[in-house]
Amino acid sequence: MTTFVLIPGACHGAWCFDDLAATLRGHGHGVLAYTLTGVAERAHLAHAGVNLDTHITDVLAAVAADTDDNHLVLVGHSYGGMVITGVADRIPDRVDALVFLDALVPRDGESCWQLVNDEERQWYLEVDESGYGVPPMPFFDDRASAHPLASFLQRIRLTGDLNRFRRRDFVYALKWPGESPLRPSYERVRDDPSWNVHELDGAHNLMRDNPDDLVRILLDAAQS
Known part of the structure; x- marks a missing residue:
């Protein structure tokens, strides 16, 4: 059995994986879907200091508390690619595979800001009244919330590359x-x-737009 760790993209919570998680559990796998600090149902924890390191620490703590599995498949959607890269770098012995679901693939010293295009960066700059929250796009799920700007700006620090997985x-x-x-x-x-x-x-939300092909890819990725 594999444990899939599902990390959402900007402004979204673990609920964006509800259907996918149910399907993976139906195939006999464990699933840990996690909402990052300061986002969605955890929006009340938002403050100016919430950054990429905060989100990496979130997932490390959740994995340590919820599973002792050493056969983890990390799945990051969009911004979540930054997070799973940082998590894998810190616990490489526990990570078997990584799936970047229409996601960012950073190298050491790179930020989300550096990896995206000008249109995306313009959205990041449209912060809300707090001065540090990037508001959800109008077409996002009603449950979406502002996303911490600092997590888009902070450069990731890595000790190794992804080829070791x-x-x-x-x-x-x-x-x-x-x-x-x-x-x-x-x-x-x-x-x-x-x-x-x-x-x-x-479209970007492949969990909704193409769930069958996505499940096939994830199950294949879990095969040792």
Whole structure:
């Protein structure tokens, strides 16, 4: 049995994985879906100091408390790619595989801000009255909340690269309405033979738009 650790993207909570988590559990796997500090149902914990390190620590603590499994598959959606990269770097002995679900793939010293396009960066700058919350897009789920700006700006610090893990998958959504801010990450790994790269018919929320193909990819990634 594998334990899938599911990390949402900006402004979203673990609820965005509800259907996916139920399907994976139906296949006999464990699932830990986690809402990051300062976001969604944990929005009351938001403050100016919540950053990428906060979110990495969130997941490390949740994994330590909820599972002793050493066969973890980390799945990060969008911004969640930053988080799973940091988590994997800190507990490499427990991580078997990583799946970047239309997500950022950072290298040491890079931030979310650096990896996305100008359109995405403009959204980050449209902070709310708090001065540190990036408001959800109008088309986001009603449960979405502002996202801590500092988590987009902080550079990740890594001690190793992703090649030490058995398997790395990148799942790219083909139906962005314009230029995808995840395209630079996709192009970073697309031609690397050590990665498994998938292009799926669907918009950014592939959990909703193409759940069947996504489940197939995740189950395959879990096979040792």
